[in-house]
Amino acid sequence: MKIVTEAQAREAVTLVEAIALMEQVFIALHRGEAEIFPVVLGHGSDPSSRFSMKGGLIRPLHAVGLKVGTYWPANRARGLESHGSTTLLLDDETGAPRAMVGATHLTALRTAAADGVATRALSRPESATLAVVGAGHQAWFEMLAVLAVRPIRNVAVWSRSPDAAAAFAERARRETGLDVSSGSIENICRSADIIITATAAREPLVQSAWVQPGTHISAMGADSEGKQELDTRLAGMARLFADSVEQSLSIGEFEAARKAGLASSAITSLGTVLAGDAPGRASADDITIFDSSGIALQDLAMAAHVLQCLENSETAA
Structure with a gap:
């Protein structure tokens, strides 16, 4: 399984690229080429904390997996970010973990896109x-x-x-x-x-x-x-x-x-x-x-794009 850091993800996609990706995602969902699965909501021991798990599938991209988004408000007092996101991409054929992508920046970008x-x-x-x-x-x-x-x-x-x-x-x-x-x-x-x-x-x-x-x-x-x-x-x-x-x-x-x-x-x-x-x-x-x-389709598309960019860069090198 490939690990993609926040820094690598940030460098791999621009806002303009993200806007184009999101348009493709919404059209794919409308055309039945993608599926959204039920959202799971939960929290940690601190009842003010929150996390969500959003899963989906984009068939043309063979992108399947989920994004975990967290909100731990007490982190501010610790000098840490209160929001966090991580996307897990699975292999579409085997279900094996394909990549774990640091997605806090990507989430902000895809939401705005x-x-x-x-x-x-x-x-x-x-x-x-x-x-x-x-x-x-x-x-x-x-x-x-x-x-x-x-x-x-x-x-x-x-x-x-x-x-x-x-x-x-x-x-x-x-x-x-x-x-x-x-x-x-x-x-x-x-x-x-x-x-x-x-x-x-x-x-x-x-x-x-x-x-x-x-x-x-x-x-x-x-x-x-x-x-x-x-x-x-x-x-x-x-x-x-x-x-x-x-x-x-x-x-x-x-x-x-x-x-x-x-x-x-x-x-x-x-x-x-x-x-x-x-x-x-x-x-x-x-x-x-x-x-x-x-x-989740937004997160999967962003993660798949980042992974493809990194793989292309490694091939070129």
Whole structure:
């Protein structure tokens, strides 16, 4: 079994490559060329800890296996990362372990890349103003993904920590050269063409009254039961899309909307839109929402790509 370190994985794939990979993944899922298996959720002795095991199969890539994602909040006090991810690839013929891939960076990249794919497919092409709800590590990658697919000129960020929002804005101004500011969540949402939510919230942050016609929202934070970032009323006034419709309704952003009777069969899988088998945005005034609860196929595709890159490099050497 090959061991791929975090450093090796980080060097093997770019954001642009990840966006292309994620588009292929969503289309493969829609066409029945890939399968998602039931998610296993658990925790350690500390009840505040969390882990998930997401498994899947992508037949064209012969990529089968699972990703274990962990959240151990007490690690912050230890000077360690609170989030971690590891992907196990199996040999498709024998079931033997093929590779263990350090996937913490890859998870951040693939999550943002899904946002990039959805934003390109669902937002208005001329969208120029971006609101980022959350100022953490993942929010940074989400911003970069949207910048890669839309002509963004202005970025505004909000966080529960004003200092974190200000630091995010300062870094973004320095590294992107764009007009980036921090502000109240209501103000940044009201003026946005695109809204990203990347938090661990368990109650609605973005209110329906703040979202203007024509806005696209990528809800990236809800990935386990009880998490929620959006006012459920938004589900009743928007066109709804998801990486996995079933998972979105059970552990994703639309779980709360389902319980409120505001989201059901009206949700369209993103792969269906990408394949041209269902419409995305129907008019300039549509509000579109993409819910990403994260699927194992994303992790498997990223790990398989990294492994292929490393094997090609070793062959060339």
